[in-house]
Amino acid sequence: MRKCVWLAPVLALLLLLAACGGYVPAGEPTGNETLDADVLSVLEEVCETGNSLEENVRAVYDWVAEAITYRASTADTSEGFTEEVTEELAADMLSKRRGACDGEAALMAVLLRRMGCETVIVEGQFLRADGSEWVDHAWVIARIDGSYYHLDPLYGRYYAENDIASYCMAGDSFLEATHQWDREAYPACP
Amino acid sequence: MKKIAALTLCVLLLAGLCACGGDSASFTSDDLSLTVHGSVVTVETPVEEILSLLGQDYDYAEAISCVYEGMDKTFDYADATLYTYPDGDADRLMELYCTGDVQTAKGLGLGASRDDIVKLYGSDCKEAGSVLAYELPVSSPENLPASLYFLLKDGTVEAIAITAEHRAE
Numbered sequence: 001m002r003k004c005v006w007l008a009p010v011l012a013l014l015l016l017l018a019a020c021g022g023y024v025p026a027g028e029p030t031g032n033e034t035l036d037a038d039v040l041s042v043l044e045e046v047c048e049t050g051n052s053l054e055e056n057v058r059a060v061y062d063w064v065a066e067a068i069t070y071r072a073s074t075a076d077t078s079e080g081f082t083e084e085v086t087e088e089l090a091a092d093m094l095s096k097r098r099g100a101c102d103g104e105a106a107l108m109a110v111l112l113r114r115m116g117c118e119t120v121i122v123e124g125q126f127l128r129a130d131g132s133e134w135v136d137h138a139w140v141i142a143r144i145d146g147s148y149y150h151l152d153p154l155y156g157r158y159y160a161e162n163d164i165a166s167y168c169m170a171g172d173s174f175l176e177a178t179h180q181w182d183r184e185a186y187p188a189c190p
Numbered sequence: 191m192k193k194i195a196a197l198t199l200c201v202l203l204l205a206g207l208c209a210c211g212g213d214s215a216s217f218t219s220d221d222l223s224l225t226v227h228g229s230v231v232t233v234e235t236p237v238e239e240i241l242s243l244l245g246q247d248y249d250y251a252e253a254i255s256c257v258y259e260g261m262d263k264t265f266d267y268a269d270a271t272l273y274t275y276p277d278g279d280a281d282r283l284m285e286l287y288c289t290g291d292v293q294t295a296k297g298l299g300l301g302a303s304r305d306d307i308v309k310l311y312g313s314d315c316k317e318a319g320s321v322l323a324y325e326l327p328v329s330s331p332e333n334l335p336a337s338l339y340f341l342l343k344d345g346t347v348e349a350i351a352i353t354a355e356h357r358a359e
Binding site: 038069072073097100 | 256334
């Protein structure tokens, strides 16, 4: 009984310390020290320990939409988004805070993976607001709390000015109005 | 005695006024140009004019823009990259990003320190990532501001860029 009396406050203290501590991401670092430090710095700034994974994902999406200024890409993604290309693009975005859809998708992928979410970069197209043409584009699909969702902060920021959140954790049926992609190549987002 | 007191008061007042107005460092629209390899380049200039100044030794790339109507065009020199935006039949300079022979309108070049920058442009800047940026007020809330920005590495300037005020379509 005496042990239990001592154990309770110790446990309470540990819980309190855990609650007061900074955000600890559940995913693995990339191994690139500079990139990992920058990623951790963003996640610690944006995510809250007590928040749900969905709340933290939405906070990261908002941060990317706000922090990155559009600039034409000069990256070579002709071989697809390999791990090396993805990490280079993400590091460049975090350093310069400028880039195009390929860089934003790479940055989202690296941030979400560090948060413990399985994430793939989608190479597809979006439809211009006036419906005039389909434009090559990149965004991500991530597995959050067991389900897959689309996240496209660049499109949300520039094409849905009053509804940026719609393109965070969107399903296939919502996104297909403005985006197209190879359904066989990527996970379905119900 | 009264004269001395009045004189002292005047001197103190003048000294106070001088101290208040002492920070002449600032960022203005005059700072939206860079001297690259001896040529002055200003934002919004038609890119053909700039290419005739800097020469034809560049790599060119274009792609349909994710954000703007028309094409994203980049002209990539060994130590400078031009980014353009379409304006009717012309492509104008949206951003010039330099990592080589470059000076700002106030004479700052690569290798300068953060303190050097602040002495010339003041402390009213934005810092994010490795970027220290000075921005002009925008003419419309949807626009992104014209700016001069410095990429810092280990406390010194590694790249300098200017951007035009622009808006996504």
